[in-house]
Amino acid sequence: MNDTTTPADTGQHRMLRALAAAVFFLAAGTCSQAPAAAESDPSCPDVEVVFARGTFEAPGVGDTGEAFVDALNNRLGGRTVDVHAVDYPASLDFDEAAQGVIDATNRVESTAATCPHTKIVLGGYSQGAAVAGYTTSDAAPPGYVLPAGITGPMPANVSQHVVAVTLFGKPSNGFLDLVDRSAPPITIGHLYSAKVLELCAEGDPVCGGGFDRAAHSAYKDNGMAEQAAEFVASAVTSSPT
Secondary structure, three states: OOOOOOOOOOHHHHHHHHHHHHHOOOOOOOOOOOOOOOOOOOOOOOEEEEEEOOOOOOOOOHHHHHHHHHHHHHHOOOOOEEEEEOOOOOOOOHHHHHHHHHHHHHHHHHHHHHOOOOEEEEEEEOHHHHHHHHHOOOOOOOOOOOOOOOOOOOOHHHHHHEEEEEEEOOOOHHHHHHHOOOOOOOOOOOOOHHHEEEEOOOOOOOOOOOOOHHHHHOOOOOOHHHHHHHHHHHHHHHOOO
């Protein structure tokens, strides 16, 4: 991805492009087969968190994901919580984010099939929020060719197992357009939209169109991880087993 400017570019436009190049981007679509009905394995957790880290964060759930999971554990008492860190490069080779959609989809579907009583929480930060958002999609946009390994949206019955979706700093459509005009918009599927909490810090250039690059890095300690944990804990405790 090249960051080019012309003499006609305004300072604001140059800044936006620099922020876009420095922070991240996308994937597309979702996968696959409906889970078979099953009794839960005794080792199944009460809650499974599937979380995708942001660009350039080391493998794992990243700093924002860690803050969120820690806050969630503090609110769930004796419930068992397993965490799956979405496996994808999280690099500036943004086409490779499709690997994250595939991995997140496979994990959600396999958990729903083998642990039907486990409550699934899907989430992500920055590029990972795009991955999580695309994972909920109803369908690919008309004319958009899905990347290899992605065949379509998750089966509708999988959504019954997902109790909450938390998105930190999800890229706006305007930000995606700056990074790659061919990127489809991130549209939360209708089966998940009522379960989603989107968090965008004031001034965040990725999700809110601001110019405070530091705001995009502040989710781990700006109180929003705690806010997301409250939202998810409420969903976990109030949803049917």
